[in-house]
Amino acid sequence: MIKLQNAPSQARAKTRMSGVGRVLVAVYGVLALAATGRSFVQIVSKFDEAPLAYALSALAAVVYIVATIALVRPGVVWYRVAWATIAFEFTGVIVVGALSVMMPGLFPHDTVWSGFGRGYLFIPLVVPVLGMWWLATHRPVPPVATGAV
Template identity: 70%
Template sequence: MTDSQTEARVPANRVSGIGRLLIAVYGVLALAATGRSFVQIVAAFDDAPLAYSLSALAAVVYIVATVALIKRSALWYRIAWTTISFELLGVLVVGTLSLIDPALFQHKTVWSVFGQGYGFVPLVLPLLGMWWLARHPVSHDESHA
């Protein structure tokens, strides 16, 4: 097999440009949310179990979304859509509840006040992620990668 035939069979890398930046931001947010939730749970879980559990859930969502954005299969593409949709729902629900009933979230989570503690990145990121996924669907070649 010639080099050109091999290149033709290797799927194009759809993780370039803005996709790489998006993955990097998801990765940083995954690390930040994981670190925050770990410290919250270890240091003071009994003070705010709901808030700290939500921080841990957000961390898991960011980790899975990061991996799903990197992978190129149809399964991982669906997982990316699912996790990013769940993330947006979480940000909207927790953000709204934290404004309507601040007593529920006296201790901050990643998604409190729509991610205010993270510069509203948790609110904007899933929208960018959905836009990017819609613009970069899995091709037939990639679905077998």
């Protein structure tokens, strides 16, 4: 019977939560709270004024929540979830940012990603680039077969 060792994977994953990784998680946590609060207020009070913009703000909130959790959790699966959410976020910031600049009538009210995150000091544009760099340099080590019976 082949036994899998998880220790290297877990030890390596913990290093993601050091230095810049902690700052990254804190920024994602703040973005998650801000986007959640903003989208909740927008949807409850004036959804009919800009449903696309407010739905995108809610989507951004969900993405930030999942990214925050994925960055904190150890393991290969959470690492992949972090990559997926951060890549999705970056794509959203670029697409929504470009559309909001080229077709401002499409977004009568700002979203989190409008103007490439202008309302959030462009942090939504910068943080996924930092996140992708961090993930690329802090890959988890997959479990290793030991051959023990």
